[in-house]
Amino acid sequence: MRIPRPKxxxxxxxxxxxxxxxLVVMAVAVSLAAPASPPYxxxxxxxxxxxxASALCLIWRRTAPELVTVAASLILAANAxxxxxxxxxxxxxxxxxxxxxxxxxVWWRRGIGVAAxxxxxxxxxxxDREPAGMLELSGITMCFLIATVGGDAARSRRVRAAxxxxxxLSEAREREAHAERVLIEERANLARELHDALGHAVNVMVMQAGVGxxxxxxxxSFSHEALTHIETVGREALDELDRLVRVLHPADRTPSADLTDLSLFDLAGRVQAAGRELDLHIGQVDLEAGGARAAYRIVQEAVTNALRHTETGRIRVGVAQEGAAVRIEVLNEGHGFPEPRPGRGLVNMRERAHLEGGExxxxPVREGFAVRATLPVRAAART
Structure with a gap:
């Protein structure tokens, strides 16, 4: 790992x-206070x-340490x-x-310093004018070891710190990236909720207003009934919008709609008010909260698409549990349906199913156009 030199x-x-x-002050003080005696x-x-001159070389010791070592060594030899x-x-x-x-x-840079x-x-x-004794040689050896080993230890500490x-820094960037991914996922979830909940309500209101x-x-009388349904759907759309806004505040969340709300939602009555017929068959299922929410939105969006893209034909909704899976089918009866284009509604339904581990x-099928989803049941129900 290459560590840059300090700033x-x-x-x-x-x-x-x-x-x-x-060092300059010390050199002057030593020269004046303790002048050399013979043989020096x-x-x-x-x-x-x-x-x-030897002390002034150290000004550039961080810029060119090898050259400074050579220069200081030459001055030491010249001094002797x-x-x-x-x-x-x-x-x-x-x-x-x-x-x-x-x-x-770098070994060759250190080699230059050691050689010099x-x-x-x-x-x-x-x-030197006095022979070097054992005490002086041991001092030189100790200074050499302190300079080399101590310098290497200082660099090792800097390497570890870096x-x-x-x-x-990497962990902080990873946390930022994770937070960004979570934010994107939350935005995608909110976009799906807005599209599926409010989009369904608006489409039903448009259909009923057109029929009326x-x-x-x-x-x-039928027109009056359609207006009543429009008012009801509009009020519930406002409630749904308010719920979605409160979801953004964790301390003020309300329970999410689940599959059992389909009956309370009076889906059949609203579809009939738009001039269509709906068969609704919902069995007893055991889904996690997220799975129930996904099932609810898939049925709602599939019915909305049927109302939006066709004007006739019965709409059949079936939800039943079969072993470890809950099977959902929304069939828009008719003939000659083309292959679907990947619009926002289909993308949302597919994402909801896949996020819950389903299919x-x-x-188009033989009876008409089908939307089918399979979601896994609650973990406790599988054991």
């Missing part, structure tokens, strides 16, 4: 400026200049060759090596 590496950070400033060279302009003690001038080299391991995991540091330490041991951040208008002169069919 702001194109220019020195405030922390780097403070680091460089501290004494205080002059060149010694503090090398320490200052010039005969100065490796006091403050050694620390920028170790800090640069630590940065090289901290900011990159090892060569610089070799030159320092070979050119992985955790990426995982949290045509027979108004010859049969005023759906709509098309």
């Amino acid at each position: 702001g590496t194109a220019r020195p950070t405030r922390a780097d400026m403070w680091l460089v400033g501290g 060279r004494g205080l002059d302009a060149a010694g503090p200049g090398l320490a200052l 060759a010039a005969g100065y003690a490796a006091t403050v001038v050694q620390w920028p080299a170790w800090i640069a090596l630590f940065t090289c391991f901290s900011l990159t995991g 540091t090892v060569l610089a330490v070799g030159f320092y041991i070979a050119l 992985a955790v951040e990426a995982r949290l 208008r045509r027979v108004f002169a010859d049969n005023p 759906f069919f709509a098309g």
